[in-house]
Amino acid sequence: MFRIFPLIICDILLCSLLAGLAGCERDQRAPAPPRLVRVSEAMPAPDTAIDCFTGKVEAAVSVAASFRVAGKIAERFASAGDAVRQGQLLARLDDALQQEQVASAQAQVDAARALLAQTSAKAARASRLATSRAVSRNELDDALRQERQAREQLAAGEAQLASAKELVSYTLLCAGTDGLVAERLAEAGENVQAGQPVFLLALGTELDAVFELPSFALMTGLAKGQEIEVCLADHKDVCARARVHEVAPEAGALRSHHIKARLLDPPKEMLLGSTVAGSFRHRNPASFAIPAQALASRDGRDAVWIVGRDKTVSLREITVLRYEEDRIIVASGLEKGDVLVAEGGHALLEGQRVEAVPPLKRIDESEVGHGKD
16 A cells, blocks of 8 residues: 555656646647737828028128228228119228339339430430441440330339229229118228128119028928918018029038028018018828837838738838928828837837727836736
């Protein structure tokens, strides 16, 4: 009897072990619980009103007025807002140095004329004496050469005098055409370099709204030929239509792009130099809007998780048209009615089953990624 007891105990342990192994096998074959996610339906993107950055009103055509020589501004005769006529004096430089150069050149011309008169008389006398053989041929040639050199010296002096007088005229800044002084860029007493703008003259009556947009703002689709709305920054009810005619392809020093839009029918309150704000309505044909959190990635390319009818997910590549503050506009890759994972897709696997969380239920961090008990 005592020999049978150990055998019974061994049988019991063996049965327990086999039952445990069978239970593990049943657990391994049990399906994994679905992952909780929040879903969203791909809907056509509505037209979007996008605010541009503030800018200002500038002349459609403008030219810079500058001196052709360096110097110190002695007087200024025009201010911003003045209407000027062609040839009107705008400013002048201190011309003391140029006047000294004129005086020096004039003295050289006077000396050259006196020398020419002297050598001309000597050459004439030598020519008369040469007919009677009173002077040699060499003496006549020397007299004629001295007269020629004096004449050339006078011509050089006169050219230098004309150049010195022209430099004096360069100290006077005159309007090259009729226009309006849009901006004054230098003051009396200021030293300026040759070619440095002193005034900005607006030509004609056409006006532009000028903006500086950062690179990411161009992703909104703003392009040449598009119409925008421009309003005064201080009076939003004073507005005008404008058509974009210039978009700088490269960013400037401040990483922004220069944008110009021609004002089509500006109101009288929209004056030169006014601060304005522009906006435009971007149309989204054949595109879809999805939540920003729905964006995933496949091999470095944009993608989203699509929920199939069998409640399993698959990763699909998309083409992003632009990024907005809280959503993404998709150009291709989606169809109307597609159900995609909006939240909770950061650790999904291809073919994994999911369960949608009701829209009004907030996903708790501890709950996302776990199935029901």
